[in-house]
Amino acid sequence: MSSLRNAVNRKAHKERSQPQARKKFGLLEKHKDYVLRAQAYHKKEETLRKLKEKAAFRNPDEFYFRMIKTKVVDGVHRPESEAKQYTHEEILLMKTQDIGYLLQKIQSEKKKVERLRSTLHTLDNQPVNKHVYFAEDREEAKEVQRRSSERRKLPASEDLSDLLKRKTSASYRELEARKKRLNDLEKLYSDMDLQKELQKKGRKRKLREDEIANPSRNPVYRWQTERKR
Numbered sequence: 001m002s003s004l005r006n007a008v009n010r011k012a013h014k015e016r017s018q019p020q021a022r023k024k025f026g027l028l029e030k031h032k033d034y035v036l037r038a039q040a041y042h043k044k045e046e047t048l049r050k051l052k053e054k055a056a057f058r059n060p061d062e063f064y065f066r067m068i069k070t071k072v073v074d075g076v077h078r079p080e081s082e083a084k085q086y087t088h089e090e091i092l093l094m095k096t097q098d099i100g101y102l103l104q105k106i107q108s109e110k111k112k113v114e115r116l117r118s119t120l121h122t123l124d125n126q127p128v129n130k131h132v133y134f135a136e137d138r139e140e141a142k143e144v145q146r147r148s149s150e151r152r153k154l155p156a157s158e159d160l161s162d163l164l165k166r167k168t169s170a171s172y173r174e175l176e177a178r179k180k181r182l183n184d185l186e187k188l189y190s191d192m193d194l195q196k197e198l199q200k201k202g203r204k205r206k207l208r209e210d211e212i213a214n215p216s217r218n219p220v221y222r223w224q225t226e227r228k229r
Helices: 003-007 020-025 032-058 088-124 138-152 153-198
Strands: 070-073 078-080 205-208 221-223
Touching: 088 153, 153 221
Parallel strands: none
Antiparallel strands: 070 078, 205 221
């Protein structure tokens, strides 16, 4: 009987769409949408109830870490970050110290890069050592030639050359990493220096792209000329 019931053509019931007059309100809400919205509402309501209950039963004399991280300023408790407000001159001084530290790291990194580059240049241009042997007669010459060929076949010399190649490749990788680090430090230094200059007094404006002779990634500013005494 179930197979016959499925063989009969039945009307396909479609979900009701939003009426034409209410199209501006979006899709018509179905029961499953209402269930999700109701669950979210009750979840928020329960969270608020628990927070209110926790605040009502809270012990005002109980220690918590915010006690030592706030200060009373004009009778009002304020976080430690808001209690200490730095002046404009103090902020400029701190930025100057940061820029000085960055400049020191850039100079140190440049010296390391130059030292590595000179070492690798010396290794690449190292001349091939040639030993000249002198023999009294043919027999001695043959003996010297045999010893030199045996010396070339020693596995220790091959291991030494492989070790030298590995160290050279590692030095080249270190050189590339240090050059990338130097480039990042210089970029950060230029950004911090620009931010420091922008905090100084004086009227300034940002130039448009058509006003810049050599466009770059960083913005370019122009300060108004002031008469100096």
